Amino acid sequence: MTVTLPAFVTALTQRLLLFALLWWLLTDGQHEAALFGAPFVLSAAVLSTVTRFRGQVLSASLWPARxxxxxxxxxxxxxxxxxxxxxxxxxxxxxxxxxxxxxxxxxxxxxxxxxxxxxxxxxxxxxxxxxxxxxxxxxxxxxxxxxxxxxxxxxxxxxxxxxxxxxxxxxxxxxxxxxxx
Amino acid sequence: MLASLSVVLLLAGAAFFLGGSVGMLRFPDVYTRLHALTKADNLGLGLVVLGLMLQAESLAAVGKLFVIWLLLLAASATASQLVASWAQENGFAPWRG
Structure with a gap:
């Protein structure tokens, strides 16, 4: 399976949004905490995206189609x-x-x-x-x-x-x- | 009004936790006990979470409670499968009644 750039960017954006939302929930939406969370949200999103495109098992998308x-x-x-x-x-x-x-x-x-x-x-x-x-x-x-x-x-x-x-x-x-x- | 609805939900949740625990004690083997734990406790926690959501102070707190319930669902579905598979592999025959 070849990885296209748009597919990668889409997957990365989805994860960035999801993890940012999770961090916001965990910290009760405090602004001071956002600074702490940003690097972790970013690295988690990148790692998760890379794993998603390297894995053979989950090569089919888990993202619901409909x-x-x-x-x-x-x-x-x-x-x-x-x-x-x-x-x-x-x-x-x-x-x-x-x-x-x-x-x-x-x-x-x-x-x-x-x-x-x-x-x-x-x-x-x-x-x-x-x-x-x-x-x-x-x-x-x-x-x-x-x-x-x-x-x-x-x-x-x-x-x-x-x-x-x-x-x-x-x-x-x-x-x-x-x-x- | 909101507070009384919250109390009703919390009490209902507690009743299901009680039911799950009674099932855990009364059911005959590991498989049937897993039924009691996964189903009654998931529903019980779902109701408790709903009741607490009604009293939450912020939107983030509501979301956090919801995520707690999702995590428990995932953990309990996975754990019950692992325990049941382990029992299978180690030759625990299911009780047949």
Missing amino acids: PLALMRLIGFFLWHSLRGGLDVTLRAFRRPLPLKPDLIDYPLRLPPGPTPILMASLVSLMPGTLAVICEGRLRVHVLDRHSDWYRDLERLEQRIGDVYHIDRAQWNDVPNHSDHN
Whole structure:
């Protein structure tokens, strides 16, 4: 992958803005602190940009392609973390414990790269599911094997694919994944 | 009005922390306990952060609270994955009920 100057400048600017904002937050917006922060913001931005263009693993951009789809993913995520927290809290207080856990392999259709990592992280915050390992496939621990966790995972995967503009045709083919029970 | 909403959010957050801790004690194995910790505590902290945001004195303080919540989400998603993977590799069979 060749690095073009505009791409480098764009990436550097994004990082400068992000790190400056973080520093401003950390120091409660004090003006005296800005002088201290400037060199660190600058060096962190430069180092992060250089790493971004040297790394092989993250050669695909993690920057979300579609803001509207990102908003939908965030809304979906917030709603499901609310459900997830309620669900597990209610289970914790019931007697006997309403748990039917199981360990299952979810056939991942997202292409290798940063998106499966994002998927694995979000899975653990969804109701009743916990990501275990991520090596090409996604192993998920579910609290209740009779719940509709499979539909939730599919919808999450689709939302992530939408954000990064991943064409359905590009998805890994999974011949038959309806027999998950 | 704002203060009472803040109190409601803080109490709700505390209730979820309690739920997470009860789950941590009552659930049978490492995987189910991770469920209790990650989900209930993330939601609990989210509500506490929201409640504190309503009382924050500056915009920067609001932003800082939000960043704290984001960092906790990232840390807890990563940590729960690492603990669960470790348990898998070391042959901890999941409890099946």
